[in-house]
Amino acid sequence: MTQHLAAAPAAPTTGTHTGWWRDAVIYQVYPRSFADGNGDGMGDLEGIRSRLPYLRDLGVDAVWLSPFYASPQADAGYDVADYRAIDPMFGTLLDADALIREAHALDLRVIVDLVPNHSSDRHEWFQRALKEGPGSPLRERYHFRPGKGESGELPPNDWESIFGGPAWTRTADGEWYLHLFAPEQPDFNWEHPAVRDEFRSILRFWLDMGVDGFRVDVAHGLVKAEGLPDIGSHDQLKLLGNDVMPFFDQDGVHEIYRSWNQVLTEYSPSLRPGVPPRDRILVAEAWTPTVERTANYVRPDEMHQAFNFQYLGTHWDAAELRTVIDASLAAMRPVGAPTTWVLSNHDVTRHATRFANPPGLGTQLRTPGDRALGLRRARAASLLMLALPGSAYVYQGEELGLPDVTDLPDEVRQDPSFFRATGQDGYRDGCRVPIPWTETGPSYGFGAGGSWLPQPTTWGPLSVESQTGDPHSTLELYRSALTIRRTHPDLGAGESLTWLPSPDGVLAFTRHPGFTCTANTTGAPVSLPAPGRLLLASTEVTVAGGMVTLPADTTAWWAV
Numbered sequence: 001m002t003q004h005l006a007a008a009p010a011a012p013t014t015g016t017h018t019g020w021w022r023d024a025v026i027y028q029v030y031p032r033s034f035a036d037g038n039g040d041g042m043g044d045l046e047g048i049r050s051r052l053p054y055l056r057d058l059g060v061d062a063v064w065l066s067p068f069y070a071s072p073q074a075d076a077g078y079d080v081a082d083y084r085a086i087d088p089m090f091g092t093l094l095d096a097d098a099l100i101r102e103a104h105a106l107d108l109r110v111i112v113d114l115v116p117n118h119s120s121d122r123h124e125w126f127q128r129a130l131k132e133g134p135g136s137p138l139r140e141r142y143h144f145r146p147g148k149g150e151s152g153e154l155p156p157n158d159w160e161s162i163f164g165g166p167a168w169t170r171t172a173d174g175e176w177y178l179h180l181f182a183p184e185q186p187d188f189n190w191e192h193p194a195v196r197d198e199f200r201s202i203l204r205f206w207l208d209m210g211v212d213g214f215r216v217d218v219a220h221g222l223v224k225a226e227g228l229p230d231i232g233s234h235d236q237l238k239l240l241g242n243d244v245m246p247f248f249d250q251d252g253v254h255e256i257y258r259s260w261n262q263v264l265t266e267y268s269p270s271l272r273p274g275v276p277p278r279d280r281i282l283v284a285e286a287w288t289p290t291v292e293r294t295a296n297y298v299r300p301d302e303m304h305q306a307f308n309f310q311y312l313g314t315h316w317d318a319a320e321l322r323t324v325i326d327a328s329l330a331a332m333r334p335v336g337a338p339t340t341w342v343l344s345n346h347d348v349t350r351h352a353t354r355f356a357n358p359p360g361l362g363t364q365l366r367t368p369g370d371r372a373l374g375l376r377r378a379r380a381a382s383l384l385m386l387a388l389p390g391s392a393y394v395y396q397g398e399e400l401g402l403p404d405v406t407d408l409p410d411e412v413r414q415d416p417s418f419f420r421a422t423g424q425d426g427y428r429d430g431c432r433v434p435i436p437w438t439e440t441g442p443s444y445g446f447g448a449g450g451s452w453l454p455q456p457t458t459w460g461p462l463s464v465e466s467q468t469g470d471p472h473s474t475l476e477l478y479r480s481a482l483t484i485r486r487t488h489p490d491l492g493a494g495e496s497l498t499w500l501p502s503p504d505g506v507l508a509f510t511r512h513p514g515f516t517c518t519a520n521t522t523g524a525p526v527s528l529p530a531p532g533r534l535l536l537a538s539t540e541v542t543v544a545g546g547m548v549t550l551p552a553d554t555t556a557w558w559a560v
């Protein structure tokens with residue numbers, strides 16, 4: 001049996017689409033866990049600076065840094081107390097300045113995380129609003145409300161926090177405030193002009209620092225439905241991602257991104273002579289029910305990219321993957337934005353562990369599963385992702401094939417969601433464990449001291465040092481893939497692919513005439529005509545007499 005042969009719709013003219021980001025490979029650095037420069041067990045900017053050459057040699061185009069701003073760390077830095085300051089545990093603004101300059105000198109772009117949906121409860125605005133009490137105009141920058149019930153003892157509506165429990169917390173003076181995440185993360189009121197002005201100013205601050213873009217946290221959450229209406233369901237977490245909620249994916253958010261787009265345009269080279277031509281970008285973290293709604297965020301006058309979470313949630317299954325790939329390409333085509341691809345990030349179980357477990361368990365796992373199977377599939381999935389048209393995101397450590405740490409003792413966990421029953425995100429610490437750089441040493445070269453989350457004792461052989469130079473290692477697989485991606489004329493540019501006939505469970509497609517990718521997602525070897533000259537494969541493949549045997553869970557790249 002062969003899969004139905006259907007060519008993807010004709011590619012739009014690619015000539016009109018330019019911009020470094022359209023096919024960029026963007027590497028996510030989670031600053032707490034990447035590299036520790038001062039030996040205190042916590043990653044920092046100095047550590048990142050020292051490892052920039054590693055990222056250049058890996059072959060990525062840009063680095064996205066999760067938040068490093070001044071923060072009490074109630075949600076690992078996604079609770080920002082001062083958007084224009086670096087948390088002392090990560091360094092100083094001078095370190096940030098040096099990091100940006102050094103990255104640029106190595107031809108790496110820098111994208112920073114912007115957290116506009118909520119601040120920390122320690123933010124000056126929130127502290128002053130609390131102090132001034134009910135009726136203060138400062139309270140209008142957040143969502144303060146009187147409670148329901150006879151003495152206001154009930155929350156103003158039935159919304160639940162993404163981390164579990166009610167989305168409202170009562171203050172000492174009796175009013176309640178809204179927080180879609182932890183109580184330490186009060187939501188801004190984006191109807192207030194001061195909030196809008198402040199964030200445009202924050203954008204300018206970081207653009208002046210030289211950053212190349214912003215990953216916008218909870219981009220779908222800023223605007224809430226008028227009147228903050230009840231949802232009326234007892235199972236809100238199930239609705240999330242499947243429906244437009246009164247607090248997520250409201251159409252009003254798009255006006256905000258149009259105004260941000262204008263700020264970025266002010267920094268375009270034509271308006272600022274002397275500034276080297278570098279486009280700056282906005283990347284949406286927008287969890288929406290469909291790829292079509294995700295596409296709304298990247299219309300030509302809004303953001304530039306949006307994470308493709310539908311792809312991240314897809315199982316290692318040819319038919320499912322093909323459906324999502326086609327839907328993703330089709331959704332982005334009308335708005336002219338590149339498709340993006342992502343398999344792992346700091347919020348989900350690493351894909352080496354997801355694919356080690358039976359499908360359908362979600363993205364927060366606590367079981368290691370079949371590690372060898374997970375790694376084999378992860379390598380194949382990564383090679384498939386890097387062959388697709390558009391931009392790809394790599395989460396630190398996936399290039400080492402790291403599994404999630406599924407057995408962290410409860411007492412070391414820090415994810416706020418873990419401590420709030422029913423929170424959907426409770427097991428995120430497992431993908432945040434500091435990564436191993438050297439075979440031995442107290443924290444496998446993460447730093448001179450320990451590490452803020454314990455690393456498994458088995459991580460020495462997974463370190464950068466151990467994998468470097470080993471042609472069978474996952475690190476060398478990524479290095480080779482990224483080199484080919486940079487140098488092969490048909491892999492980088494372009495926005496479409498053409499499916500080729502292939503056996504069930506196998507994906508085969510060409511990118512322009514000169515490149516073909518084949519991926520066997522089944523548990524058994526498959527023979528097919530060799531599409532060309534083998535460039536790279538995620539496990540060893542045999543080619544003989546014009547035929548190739550693709551082992552189980554294997555992706556291969558071919559020059560045609």
Ligand code: GLC
Pocket residue numbers: 075078079115181217218285346347
């Ligand atoms: C985003 C971040 C996540 C954080 C949440 C609240 O989803 O990726 O880590 O907890 O927003 O800011």
